[in-house]
Amino acid sequence: MEVVFIKLKSVLADVKELAREVGKYQLNKFNKKINVTEKTSYLDLVSEVDKNSEEMIIKWINNHFPGHNILAEESGTKETQSEYTWVIDPLDGTTNYIHGFPLFSISIALMRDEEPILGVIYVPYMEEFYSAIKDKGAYLNGQKIEVADKKTLKESLLVTGFPYDLNEDEYNNISIFNHLLYKTRGIRRLGSAAYDLALVASGKLDGFWELKLNPWDIKAGVIIVKEAGGKVLETNFHGHHLIIAGPNIITDNIFKEIKDVHNR
Ligand code: IPD
Ligand code: CA
Numbered sequence: 001m002e003v004v005f006i007k008l009k010s011v012l013a014d015v016k017e018l019a020r021e022v023g024k025y026q027l028n029k030f031n032k033k034i035n036v037t038e039k040t041s042y043l044d045l046v047s048e049v050d051k052n053s054e055e056m057i058i059k060w061i062n063n064h065f066p067g068h069n070i071l072a073e074e075s076g077t078k079e080t081q082s083e084y085t086w087v088i089d090p091l092d093g094t095t096n097y098i099h100g101f102p103l104f105s106i107s108i109a110l111m112r113d114e115e116p117i118l119g120v121i122y123v124p125y126m127e128e129f130y131s132a133i134k135d136k137g138a139y140l141n142g143q144k145i146e147v148a149d150k151k152t153l154k155e156s157l158l159v160t161g162f163p164y165d166l167n168e169d170e171y172n173n174i175s176i177f178n179h180l181l182y183k184t185r186g187i188r189r190l191g192s193a194a195y196d197l198a199l200v201a202s203g204k205l206d207g208f209w210e211l212k213l214n215p216w217d218i219k220a221g222v223i224i225v226k227e228a229g230g231k232v233l234e235t236n237f238h239g240h241h242l243i244i245a246g247p248n249i250i251t252d253n254i255f256k257e258i259k260d261v262h263n264r
């Protein structure tokens with residue numbers, strides 16, 4: 001196996017520049033007439049902006065790191081022998097974007113084997129740039145960030161999302177949502193899992209959970225939350241991927257409540 005030493009700090013600077021360029025393109029097209037098609041259902045959409053954004057990112061990766069693997073939402077995978085993989089969601093929050101609701105983000109992670117070592121989440125409309133390098137902390141627009149210090153669910157404001165197959169499968173998060181609503185100060189549904197994780201990392205929200213997400217939705221967010229001092233739990237829950245993130249105690253408490261709901 002190829003072992004390559006990558007200078008993550010300089011890679012991060014380049015990835016930020018790339019994300020800024022993609023964000024500029026997305027803002028340019030925002031609220032304009034664009035081509036939209038359905039993927040799996042009327043809930044699951046993709047636009048020309050998703051595809052073009054991804055193309056810009058993949059072109060950059062192929063230019064700078066032609067030997068690396070790529071896992072990208074819209075165009076699938078490129079497999080090489082490298083230990084490094086780029087995991088990309090070119091536009092997280094497509095439904096928001098298409099409806100002219102300005103919360104959407106670009107999520108780019110670099111993994112070494114199974115572990116994210118660099119993550120960038122850029123939220124163009126908010127001009128918020130979240131980033132982390134393994135063991136080097138997490139940052140928002142150059143300022144160090146930390147997860148909140150909440151200790152109980154009662155004082156916590158959480159955020160979640162719902163899967164696109166919610167009409168077809170009972171594991172659609174609605175019973176968990178109903179249960180947790182009574183245990184917390186509130187639950188938000190913003191429509192971009194990457195941004196949800198970034199908001200938890202910066203302590204504006206206290207905890208996040210969601211079922212059935214894909215690596216491209218979360219890998220950048222996972223390292224950003226961890227580097228911000230939070231705990232991320234990824235597990236198989238009744239055959240489905242479940243992610244929970246937040247301050248240590250909040251993550252554990254959310255998991256306890258979720259288990260209660262499905263064991264009743
Ligand atoms: C979606 C968003 C949303 C989450 C969905 C995701 P997309 O990603 O992250 O917040 O609830 O499960 O699929 O389709 O906008 O990239
Ligand atoms: Ca996504």
Ligand code: CA
Pocket residue numbers: 050073089090091092093094
């Ligand atoms: Ca997407």
